[in-house]
Amino acid sequence: MTRLTQAQTFAAGKLASDPTHGEGVLYPPEQAPYYLATGDEEQIFEQCHLRNLPVMLKGPTGCGKPRFVEYMAWKLGRPLVTVACHDDLTATDLLGRYLIRGNETVWQDGPLTRAVRLGALCYLDEVMEARQDTVVVIHPLTDHRRILPIDKTGEIIEAAPGFQLVISFNPGYQHAFKDLKPSTRQRFVALDFDFPGADREADIIMHEGGVDRGTAHDLVGLATRMRELHDQGLAEVPSTRVLVATARLIAGGIPPRQACQVGLIAPLTDDPALRDAMGDLVAALLVD
Ligand code: ADP
Numbered sequence: 001m002t003r004l005t006q007a008q009t010f011a012a013g014k015l016a017s018d019p020t021h022g023e024g025v026l027y028p029p030e031q032a033p034y035y036l037a038t039g040d041e042e043q044i045f046e047q048c049h050l051r052n053l054p055v056m057l058k059g060p061t062g063c064g065k066p067r068f069v070e071y072m073a074w075k076l077g078r079p080l081v082t083v084a085c086h087d088d089l090t091a092t093d094l095l096g097r098y099l100i101r102g103n104e105t106v107w108q109d110g111p112l113t114r115a116v117r118l119g120a121l122c123y124l125d126e127v128m129e130a131r132q133d134t135v136v137v138i139h140p141l142t143d144h145r146r147i148l149p150i151d152k153t154g155e156i157i158e159a160a161p162g163f164q165l166v167i168s169f170n171p172g173y174q175h176a177f178k179d180l181k182p183s184t185r186q187r188f189v190a191l192d193f194d195f196p197g198a199d200r201e202a203d204i205i206m207h208e209g210g211v212d213r214g215t216a217h218d219l220v221g222l223a224t225r226m227r228e229l230h231d232q233g234l235a236e237v238p239s240t241r242v243l244v245a246t247a248r249l250i251a252g253g254i255p256p257r258q259a260c261q262v263g264l265i266a267p268l269t270d271d272p273a274l275r276d277a278m279g280d281l282v283a284a285l286l287v288d
Contacts, residue, residue, distance in 0.1 A: 024081050027074035035071035038196045054142045054165040059193025062239020065168045069123045078162050079120040081111045085130040091137045116148045119160030127167040142187035209247020219243045222285050256286045
């Protein structure tokens with residue numbers, strides 16, 4: 001109970017000022033993050049939350065994974081602590097460290113510890129980027145024990161009610177030397193994410209990009225053709241995110257073809273042949 005009260009001390013939408021704490025956000029009831037469901041991910045996530053099951057979100061970059069977690073945090077009324085994983089991230093960064101303050105040595109919680117105490121959703125984005133010896137610190141939180149041992153302080157923290165671990169990764173980036181251990185993977189319920197169907201993606205682009213339905217559909221049509229170029233060597237296909245960015249440029253008055261050049265084509269590839277192929281698609285499918 002005390003811990004839940006502590007959770008309420010998160011000011012609405014306020015980001016923690018200390019970066020080692022990660023971002024802690026409590027979405028006010030009247031400020032729902034915009035998220036358009038593409039299947040039954042909401043219901044499954046809710047069940048996982050009720051039953052203390054950690055969740056992994058798998059899918060390409062830019063298809064809405066963090067947005068989904070923000071939306072679920074809002075829906076469940078829990079604070080959200082997000083950690084962007086990278087290969088220099090250490091267990092200490094997640095758990096916390098002693099800091100010297102004046103003449104004193106004080107313990108400062110890392111983002112994982114903070115989320116465990118608060119009963120927050122803790123979202124480890126692109127978890128595959130982190131080293132395996134970092135990732136193993138989450139193991140005792142992912143089974144019935146729901147504890148976080150902190151060797152440096154000798155504390156064993158029981159996760160407060162509402163705490164839930166969520167991780168995400170892009171299976172397209174998987175390398176033989178960079179995968180989650182099977183012993184880690186099997187601790188999670190897995191939700192597959194992909195780009196939404198054409199009508200839903202157009203709705204998202206209209207909402208997020210501020211363009212009319214016709215323009216949103218044109219952009220989705222273009223993306224559908226460009227995604228086929230994956231087989232011809234385009235490593236990163238256009239995501240919903242780049243379509244939203246391009247739509248925003250168009251909504252701001254940049255001519256559509258130019259917006260596609262700078263918002264859609266140039267960010268994706270430097271290969272001249274692929275850029276030409278994408279430029280041809282833009283010329284064929286969009287009128288300026
Ligand atoms: P990812 O981690 O998959 O890169 P993001 O949540 O950052 O995903 O998605 C990128 C952007 O795409 C979001 O900021 C949002 O504008 C848009 N988006 C993608 N999918 C959805 C969705 N289902 N509902 C609402 N917005 C979405």
